Amino acid sequence: MIKLKGKQANTLKATCPIPIEDYPQVLMAHGGGGKLMRNLISTMFTPTFDNNLLNSEHDGAVFQFGDTRLAFTTDSYVVNPIFFAGGDIGSLAVHGTVNDLAMCGARPVYLSLGLILEEGFPMEDLWRVTQSIQQATQNAHVQVVTGDTKVVDHGKGDGIYINTAGIGIIEHQQTIAPSQIQPDDVIIISGDVGRHGIALMAQREGLEFETTIQSDSACVSGLVQDLLNANITIHCLRDLTRGGLASALVELAETAQHHIAIEEVKIPVQDGVRGACEILGFDPIYVANEGRFIAIVPPDDADQALNILRKHPNGADATIIGCVLDAKRGHVTMRNVLGTSRMIDMLSGEQLPRIC
């Protein structure tokens, strides 16, 4: 290991934007999708790599080459366990990245595939994951066109980690981004929330419920394409992964500097998920999903958008859950069944580690 000499090390420490006395080491929560992660990204990464594309705080970067507008995104997948009810790390690695492209309003086209395998990982499991990736890419109409395989020593990984990066093409003239969110916009959710996180938690902890809770892991690109093909005006799209619905809404409200108001009773939650959340002490709006998103659309387009989503098997439970209000600063409130509203905050720590 190359050690820095005294003065050099002190200078480095002094310039670190995360106070090292408070956070000498990376915590699980720095990858949890909540406040600590957002803080790490916004103080360390965004200012260091400072550029307009990264600064847009979108699910991916959108740029133009010649006449072509493209979206580009990446995600690493470290989910544990790798095989779970409703999916596995392979299909998840396709869905997650394809969905991020869809959230940019792009039609996903190409994926890269980076595998980090741990020495000793069963070859049969690698084959199973490979086939799952292939099946998911076929369903999502994307191709794996480039890849990389690394192997790390036994004990230095956890079976398999996958990175996918994706390129999608934007075939319309709309700008779909947090900056487009306006007062009076309507918030539509594409389906029920909380299944992915609870399915993983149940499996990890060996919890058994009356019916097995299945992850919602799915490609949502088709739903977005249907909206675009019907010329629905879309102001913003966001998938509800780490940190769940709540964290996604807070992030958008803060970026757009508007007030997002939602109603708790409108949020679809399966009975099994609600029950599990009560037992485990979770709030379903903070639990991760891998096949759900919100569409923020102008009021005139809301009903048609809802009808289009509901026609899709993966959007059958789509619902309007709230709207955007004018405000001096970005925040989110949720009205409960009794009519009282409360502020919704981002996940602060780490609720369910390694769910994606």
Place this chain on the structure above:
Amino acid sequence: MIKLKGKQANTLKATCPIPIEDYPQVLMAHGGGGKLMRNLISTMFTPTFDNNLLNSEHDGAVFQFGDTRLAFTTDSYVVNPIFFAGGDIGSLAVHGTVNDLAMCGARPVYLSLGLILEEGFPMEDLWRVTQSIQQATQNAHVQVVTGDTKVVDHGKGDGIYINTAGIGIIEHQQTIAPSQIQPDDVIIISGDVGRHGIALMAQREGLEFETTIQSDSACVSGLVQDLLNANITIHCLRDLTRGGLASALVELAETAQHHIAIEEVKIPVQDGVRGACEILGFDPIYVANEGRFIAIVPPDDADQALNILRKHPNGADATIIGCVLDAKRGHVTMRNVLGTSRMIDMLSGEQLPRIC
């Protein structure tokens, strides 16, 4: 863990293209850049994801959107140690991916950055790596435009793993690919070989040599741009990473189905590297580099190409090391100082694990 039932599991096992009785588990060598890795890729991944872009066996995928030709590539970096003489995992993650784009004849433009951090990783090291990435992107004229951060439990990683994917633009009409290699082509190497692997090995094993051997980790995109700007015809480019010069040549010879003949005395090797290789029992042509490549050009362009490369600080030792001969099947031979030729094979096992 979701377990497959008897029949389902047997079917899966039966279809696995890697014989599970021979390789029940992933070995370090499956990521080593040699025969086992090539076999894993060519039997499991390429046929499963079967498409023309992946099948081209290039350093990246080349495709067209509208009038624009782009290259797309990915690599994960698991190098150990993460700080080494001449670089670190951050700069390496930029150089490696930028170089892969350059090998496709593309000008690198955008990078994605996926971090997999281990819980407990020092925040100061993360900052140091972040700054190194930034410095390397600036030197390579690329931007990090999208990213992702995951944290895994302590003991399930090794400090930090990085994935970068890259997009580059192809601004010329040439097709630069293994399929373009022709008899009579000249093989030019951009500089001395073996420094990256030996620098890492020395550090890992605590070996001390008279002078510290520095990794050659560097961006080679400028050299390729200089060749293209001078209208040099380039048939193929390949960087000499895992598996070194030998494995790269064998891969190209087999893909192009030609005979590549090189001369041992022509291959530049620093004295320190040669000495270290003798002590450690390595052959420098199998040792990994991270700032070296070969350019395969028609004979009429060879001298001019050589002069252009030599003008660049990173190509000062560029040399012609061999040529392409007509043959019935792809293979590589190397003539030694005594004038005898021997077949050069790919690395079969794992010489130096986790060098990138």
